[in-house]
Amino acid sequence: MSPNQRTPSSKKTALVTGGSRGIGKAIVSRFKEEGWNVATCATRASSLTESPADLTVECDVANQKQVRAMIDQTVAKFGKIDALVNNAGFSGSNPLSPDSSDEMWHRIVDINLHGTYYFCKYGAPHIPNGTGHIVNIASVLALKGVPDQTAYCAAKHAVLGFSRAFSHEMAPRKITVNTLCPGWVDTDMGIGRIQAIGMTVDQVDKTVPLGRLIRPEEIADFVYFLCTSKAASMITGHPLTIDGGSLV
Secondary structure (H helix, E strand, O other), X not given: OOXXXXXXXXXXXXEEOOOXXXXXXXXXXXXXXXXXXXXXXXXXXXHHOOOOOXXXXXXXXXXXXXXXXXXXXXXXXXXXXXXXXXXXXXXXXOOOOOOOOOHHHHHHHHHHHHHHHXXXXXXXXXXXXXXXXXXXXXXXXXXXXXXXXXXHHHHHHHHHHHHHHHHHHHHHHOOEEEEEEEOOEOOHHHHHHHHHOOOOHHHXXXXXXXXXXXXXXXXXXXXXXXXXXXXHOOOOOOEEEEOOOOOO
C-alpha cells in the first residue's frame, strides 16, 4: 500500500466512467442506492455538479495521464475498487471516402476502446481478488455491423475481444470481466442516433420484439447484478445482450 493510499473502506466502491448522463448516470445512482462508495468522471467537470457520486473527476478517458490520476484519486479516497464499470462512450457518423477526415474515427476508437483499456490496465491492480468485477459497456454493434458506423462497430467489436481475453488474465484472481451489449436505449445519445438515421422512436419501437427502447435503469440493474449476485459469480468473458430481442 502506498503512503497516500487509505486502508480499504468497509463499504464497497464502484468506479463508473461517463457518469454525467444516460446509462452512466443511472449506474452511478444504482450503486449509491445500495450504499456503495461511487467515483465517476466526465470530460467536463461542470456536467457532474448534480451527480450523487462521492467523488467526481474531470477526466478524458482517452487520456492516459488523466485516467491514472482518476484511479489514484479513487484509491486514495476509498482504498480499493470493487467494481469497475467502463461506460464512457462516443458515437458518430464516419463515412469512408478518400476525402473524409480521420478525426471522427480516431476519437471514437480512442474513447470506446482505449478508454476501456486504460481503466482496466491501471484499475485492475486495485480490484480485490475473489470479489471484484469489471463490466465493459459495448453495444449490440459489437455483434453486428450497420452502415456509416464503421468506427463505432470496430471499437465495440474490439472492446468485446479485449474483454474476452482480459477475462482469462483476471480468472486466476477470481475477478469477472464481462461485456454488456445494449440495443436501443432511451438516452440523449440513443435518441440522437435515431434522429440521425431519419427515424422516430415509434418506428424504432416497432423493430424491437418487446416493443420499446431500453430504459437506462434497466442497464444499471443488469450491471449491479453482474457485480453483486452470487448467480453471476461464474459468468465471465461473455457478451451479454439486453436488447428486447432485436438480435434473436
